[in-house]
Amino acid sequence: MKVLFASDGSGDSMEAARFIQRLSRHNELDVHVLTVSYAADSVGRTAVQPWSAEWDLKETRRVEELHAELMMMLSQHCRTVVMKRRSGHTVKNILEEANEYQADLIVLGARGHSMLHRVLLGSVSDSVATHAHCSVAVVRPDRPQNLDSADSLTESTASASADGLRIMVGYDQSIGAREAVNELCGIQWGESSSVTLLSVASPPFPFEQDSFAVMEPSWETDEMERVRCGGERMASVVADSIPNTTTQVCRARHPGEAIVDAAQESGSDLVVVGETTHSLIGQWFLGGTSRHVLRHCPCSVWISRHHRQRQETAIDS
Numbered sequence: 001m002k003v004l005f006a007s008d009g010s011g012d013s014m015e016a017a018r019f020i021q022r023l024s025r026h027n028e029l030d031v032h033v034l035t036v037s038y039a040a041d042s043v044g045r046t047a048v049q050p051w052s053a054e055w056d057l058k059e060t061r062r063v064e065e066l067h068a069e070l071m072m073m074l075s076q077h078c079r080t081v082v083m084k085r086r087s088g089h090t091v092k093n094i095l096e097e098a099n100e101y102q103a104d105l106i107v108l109g110a111r112g113h114s115m116l117h118r119v120l121l122g123s124v125s126d127s128v129a130t131h132a133h134c135s136v137a138v139v140r141p142d143r144p145q146n147l148d149s150a151d152s153l154t155e156s157t158a159s160a161s162a163d164g165l166r167i168m169v170g171y172d173q174s175i176g177a178r179e180a181v182n183e184l185c186g187i188q189w190g191e192s193s194s195v196t197l198l199s200v201a202s203p204p205f206p207f208e209q210d211s212f213a214v215m216e217p218s219w220e221t222d223e224m225e226r227v228r229c230g231g232e233r234m235a236s237v238v239a240d241s242i243p244n245t246t247t248q249v250c251r252a253r254h255p256g257e258a259i260v261d262a263a264q265e266s267g268s269d270l271v272v273v274g275e276t277t278h279s280l281i282g283q284w285f286l287g288g289t290s291r292h293v294l295r296h297c298p299c300s301v302w303i304s305r306h307h308r309q310r311q312e313t314a315i316d317s
Helices: 011-024 050-075 090-101 123-131 154-160 175-185 216-240 255-266 286-297 306-316
Strands: 002-006 031-038 080-087 103-108 135-139 167-172 194-201 245-251 270-276 300-304
Touching: 002 011, 002 050, 002 090, 002 245, 011 050, 011 103, 050 080, 050 135, 050 194, 080 090, 080 216, 090 123, 090 194, 103 306, 123 135, 123 286, 154 175, 167 175, 167 255, 175 216, 175 270, 175 300, 175 306, 216 245, 245 255, 255 270, 255 286, 286 300
Parallel strands: 002 031, 002 103, 031 080, 103 135, 167 194, 167 270, 194 245, 270 300
Antiparallel strands: 135 300
């Protein structure tokens, strides 16, 4: 798997490195690390910025130290690790690098130096997750700790990160959801990992206070049964790759809210949602459910675009 890891050295970014390290213990990863630096001349001509030369020297040293630390951390288990630095607009550079590298997955940290990281997403993570052509994993810390310190990246901490993940998949039987499950099953997560397929029965009139009440009495029962059966069928497929797989069905007006609440209640480490929404002009955007989960989920979120990648590959061929 070709992974583009966008790292700025922040706490969440180092947690994202730990996430990649965990994946690399069970999968062959080729990791391309990208750090985007602020362009000092973007605020004016370099000649009139007396501090630009000194700033660039300090930034170069910082990036070199960061890359050395990440190389030591990731090279233990990843098949290949390459470091690269670019300057300029952060989101633009990440998306361009992902396209040039033909990445299967972009990994980056969510914003998070305070409690607000549980409900808000940094603008870079939000924009990359929205506009990337490949799958994106936005990593949030799974427990409070100072991830900026080198002590947090010791071998003992890495071993703790190798423990199994509690993964929740938002499954609605769509093509995007099915392809997200296929992508999930194509990755080795470790024997102790578990998966919960969450299916949400949503009413056809989500803006009504109680949409189910205006439907025929049998409609809710039929819909719940349809959702349950679909989830169980897919769970039997997932169980071939990840034996510890269960299903969960709930009724909610907003699937995104239901997924976030379920992830919170179950203590999930990672939520996986598929993405297939696109506009009439062919541009891909995050749908309402995926966007809500990405911005409000208390844990890491994997936006799967496996479906889009397969379509684009077919078109190119």
